Amino acid sequence: MTATPAPAAGTDRPLLAVEEVWKRYGDHHVLRGVSLDVAPGEVLCLLGPSGSGKSTLLRCVNRLERIQRGSIRVDGELVGYREQDGRLVERDEADIARHRALTGMVFQHFNLFPHMTVLENLTEAPRRVAGMPAAEAAALAGELLGRVGLADRAHAYPRQLSGGQQQRVAIARALAMRPRLMLFDEPTSALDPELVGDVLRVMRDLAAEGMTMLVVTHEMSFARDVADRLVFMDGGRVLEAGPPARMMADPEHPRTREFLARFR
């Protein structure tokens, strides 16, 4: 890890700043010097072939994985580390849990707690991690379930819901921690086609409300219509980034062109 100075508060700094991040599993280098910024309110879609490192990057931003080199900052603050006397010191678990909540993550397979009701899934982290009083957490959960169209399913268990409903609960659960940044890892790829639209609608609403989002998706309609910028990754590197219209019509890198041709 190398320390890079945080920009002064009050400047127009990115909400997410990923700088020269390297990550390997054993001898396999999965991220090879990835840098990208996401501005406040920006929606950025990460595209790339299977195995290019997209999920790993999201997992590093959410601190589910450690990085070997580089830095990741959310709102200027180092993810997983803090600076002390000019050195980087690893955060403790409680600190990491609080930090993780700043970057709400939505997984491909929902990852709800199966033994908890929808309401309990939503109130668990606000109560346990943020120390929110039970009544306040329940009121917040009710409001969020209304936003994702599931106000009447608060007492259901995940297994009683469709995949699309479970994914909307997962989004509401991430929002319950009032994240600064939402990370979506192929949120619709495990869903039956008829359920995809409801989840994308919730994501479109979030984008329209100004939520900053980093989205791994193969939903090209979302990438084209909602994203402010596309980033193409291959072999653990960012090969190209730009506005969706330009990237889709006229990709600069041959690998981007080859990848996007599949969706024509």
Ligand SMILES: Nc1ncnc2c1ncn2[C@@H]1O[C@H](COP(=O)(O)OP(=O)(O)OP(=O)(O)O)[C@@H](O)[C@H]1O
């Ligand atoms: N925990 C792990 N241990 C070892 N290797 C891993 C681990 N997680 C991911 N990898 C490897 O890292 C590489 C990148 O995986 P990653 O899931 O980040 O790619 P991806 O671009 O998200 O692909 P996909 O679209 O298939 O999800 C792959 O070769 C994968 O096998």
